[in-house]
Amino acid sequence: MAGLKSLKKRRRVQVVVAAALALVIAVALIGYGFRDGINLYRSPSQVSELAPPPDEYFQLGGLVKDGSIEDRDGVRFDFVITDGVVEIPVSYTGDDPRPDLFKEGQGTIAKGYYRDGRFEARDLLAKHDESYMPREVVDTLKESGVYEDPNS
Structure with a gap:
């Protein structure tokens, strides 16, 4: 037993x-x-306050500054993302051409690395219709006081 x-x-x-x-x-x-x-989202103001390490992959979101898109060779181009307070220069070096709905003054999220004062984007997310803007971008723009509701 x-x-x-x-x-x-x-x-x-x-x-x-x-x-x-x-x-x-x-x-x-x-x-x-x-x-x-797991990609962290940051606004241009957050990046300028505390720059992430150069090997950290994250999302940078805001508005594409008017007059800032400059085409380079192939599908590469440069532009500036702003939240109305801080501007971050961006170089897109991905494999895909610029999205048709990627325009100046519109909300976007770029995915990549922040190195030497410049964001190196590998992927871009652009709005998909006239009224859509990513929630993170809207929140960032509301915090900085530059958000305008498209329905008003």
């Missing part, structure tokens, strides 16, 4: 250890999967 209790106790311990090990493996796999999938 004493051997049976010892066997049950050993099985319980084995099940708890196996469950803990499975939990650790699951958390490690989730963390590994998200390592490139």
